[in-house]
Amino acid sequence: MNKTFKALAHPVRREILSLLRDGPMISGDIAGHFDVAWPTMTGHLKVLKEAGLVHGERFGTQIRYRLNMGAAEDALSALAALFGKGDQQ
Amino acid sequence: MNKTFKALAHPVRREILSLLRDGPMISGDIAGHFDVAWPTMTGHLKVLKEAGLVHGERFGTQIRYRLNMGAAEDALSALAALFGKGDQQ
DNA sequence: TACCTAATTAGCAAAAATACTAATTAAAGT
């Protein structure tokens, strides 16, 4: 779960997740939403991927990223547990 | 909200929150739960305080820290919003 | 094969986070 919280610690990565909320996106389109170089975006996507928060699937020359809802729910309940919400002890 | 997620990115700081879940604690007692030097712990508490997640109140020579539930709830719903949970748009 | 677009990897420099020791402040008791 440490990788997950580390991944959430950067504003660009959180905004990527927010973009993917509305459906899968091509890497290039994601990069187009931010004022950063493409390799920088690849790096952020890699962090999110290694945290399990997103999943990338290749379609021809491009790669489509989608939000991994399972991991998102896990992160949410981990945070809730931290504050004692949801289940006691 | 950036400070909040940054604050949550360190395992020791998350464990501090988890400790405070069960009630307020003195700084020294918190430090005693971890294998770190006291100034290091002061630093972690400062990060949590500046994110609004905890609040410290002095009682004589010691300082009692407590979880700020309001900020905790805010963090929780910010994360939920990121994933599209809770309210749409 | 050559070429083009999409995306990644490699390598590096700058910035931020982490954690330590030593010194200092704060409050209270003697």
Place this chain on the structure above:
DNA sequence: ACTTTAATTAGTATTTTTGCTAATTAGGTA
């Protein structure tokens, strides 16, 4: 005033994160 306990601030070194440019890989097409 002096001492003691509790905690913080100052200063520094190490590690991690971030973000760039240049080079490379992957896949599709002429």
